[in-house]
Amino acid sequence: MKIGGNVECFDTEGYALARKAFPSSEIQAIHDELLRMGNTLDASGCFQDLDSLWNHHKQNDRNKASAIYNGFKYLASIQRLASSGAMHQHLRNLCGIQFPALVDINCRIDSQGEEKYLFGWHQDYWFSVCSPRAVVVWLPVTPLIPSTGGLQLIGNAHMGGRIFKTKPGGQYQSYADAVLLDEDLPPSPIISINEMDQGDALFFRFDVLHKSIPIQSEDRSRFTVQLRFADYADTDFINAKYRPGTVNSQVVDYINKENP
Numbered sequence: 001m002k003i004g005g006n007v008e009c010f011d012t013e014g015y016a017l018a019r020k021a022f023p024s025s026e027i028q029a030i031h032d033e034l035l036r037m038g039n040t041l042d043a044s045g046c047f048q049d050l051d052s053l054w055n056h057h058k059q060n061d062r063n064k065a066s067a068i069y070n071g072f073k074y075l076a077s078i079q080r081l082a083s084s085g086a087m088h089q090h091l092r093n094l095c096g097i098q099f100p101a102l103v104d105i106n107c108r109i110d111s112q113g114e115e116k117y118l119f120g121w122h123q124d125y126w127f128s129v130c131s132p133r134a135v136v137v138w139l140p141v142t143p144l145i146p147s148t149g150g151l152q153l154i155g156n157a158h159m160g161g162r163i164f165k166t167k168p169g170g171q172y173q174s175y176a177d178a179v180l181l182d183e184d185l186p187p188s189p190i191i192s193i194n195e196m197d198q199g200d201a202l203f204f205r206f207d208v209l210h211k212s213i214p215i216q217s218e219d220r221s222r223f224t225v226q227l228r229f230a231d232y233a234d235t236d237f238i239n240a241k242y243r244p245g246t247v248n249s250q251v252v253d254y255i256n257k258e259n260p
Contacts, residue, residue, distance in 0.1 A: 010094055013155030015204035017193060018094065022086055022139075027198040029077040030225065031141050037075070038068045050142060051220050054109060072107035082227050087137070095135045095203055097231040103130055103244040104228040110149065110212070111221040118212035119176045121154075125206040126166055126179040128228055129245030131236035132207035140196050141223040148222045149213035150194035153204065158188040161207045168252065178252045185209070 010016040031050065038053040039045040041064045047053035057065040081087060082102050091097040110118065125132050144150055169177035193202055194213060204210065206228075215222060230237045230244075246252075 007094055010203060012157050014161060014208040015153055015155065015191075015202065016094060017196075018090065018201050018203060019197075020199050021090055021201035022081065022084075022199045024198040026077070026081050026084070027139065027141060030075060030081070031198075031223075033075045033077045034068075034072060034141065034223070037071050041067060050223055054111070054221055054223075055219060058111065069107075069109055072109070073105045078105060078107070078225055078227075081139075081225075087227075090137075090201070090203065091135065091229055095205075095229075097135060097229055099232040100229045101232050101237070101242065102227065103134065103230050104128060104226075106226040106228070108224050108226070109221055110215055110224075112215040112218055115214050117174045117176055118214060119210075121181050121185065121209050121211045122179065123164060123207055123209055124228070125163060127175070127245060127247050128206060130206075130230045130240050130243070131234045132161065132163060132205065133234055133236070134206045134228060134230040136202075136204050136206070137227040137229065138202040138204070139225045139227070140198070140200070141225060143198060144194060144196040144222065146194045147215070147217040148194075148220050149215045150192065150196070150222075151202065152211050152213055153191045153193065154185070154188045154209040155191065156205070156208060158186075159209060161205070163207060164209070175247055178247045 006016060035047065035050055035053060038050075038057065039047055041057070047056065054065070054068070057068060082105065088100060091100050124134075124136055128134060138151065164181055165183045166179050167182035169180050172178060192213065196202070228244075232238075232242070
């Protein structure tokens with residue numbers, strides 16, 4: 001199925017893949033800051049690429065790997081991209097968001113053998129709650145290729161944009177298993193996004209069903225930034241008092257909302 005970064009695709013399906021949405025230099029700046037941050041944690045500080053850096057710390061010092069994972073979302077380059085004129089133009093022209101609120105920044109590093117941290121079929125609305133019409137901007141920091149996985153999506157043209165039935169996850173291991181799909185999906189076309197360059201961006205609404213594609217590569221990981229935006233004029237966001245949902249091992253706001 002053809003995918004394009006156009007308003008018609010987004011309005012019908014709830015997602016659009018925009019090629020060269022941002023200058024590759026802005027994504028490279030995120031790459032370089034993440035590499036610099038990781039190198040400050042090692043005495044040699046000599047890693048030249050993210051995979052070498054990540055594989056070293058993941059195998060030798062999980063505490064430092066956790067620090068890299070935690071610090072990723074605070075990079076100033078991500079804040080600059082999120083507040084850029086280009087970002088707001090895409091949100092306005094492609095997604096219809098006129099007055100954007102940056103409700104969350106989530107950054108992931110996914111590797112082979114850590115599939116328990118990947119998301120199954122889900123809707124981001126379950127986690128952020130603020131509005132089904134809020135939008136995720138999904139950006140790979142390094143080029144996405146089939147061996148580093150990606151995302152699968154089911155467009156809203158086939159699902160109607162409805163919010164699916166859920167259930168609480170079992171023992172909490174990660175954000176990914178806090179809320180689980182609790183109904184069978186009807187047969188629908190599944191789109192796989194597994195090839196993106198620096199500067200490409202996938203935009204999708206909070207009500208779009210999607211899931212992670214596992215990593216096949218033994219030595220390359222998937223480094224992604226996910227920016228979540230709502231519209232201050234959105235009725236649901238207003239009714240939520242401009243407060244996104246909370247998800248942790250003690251509190252899952254969406255489950256509490258659905259089961260008061």
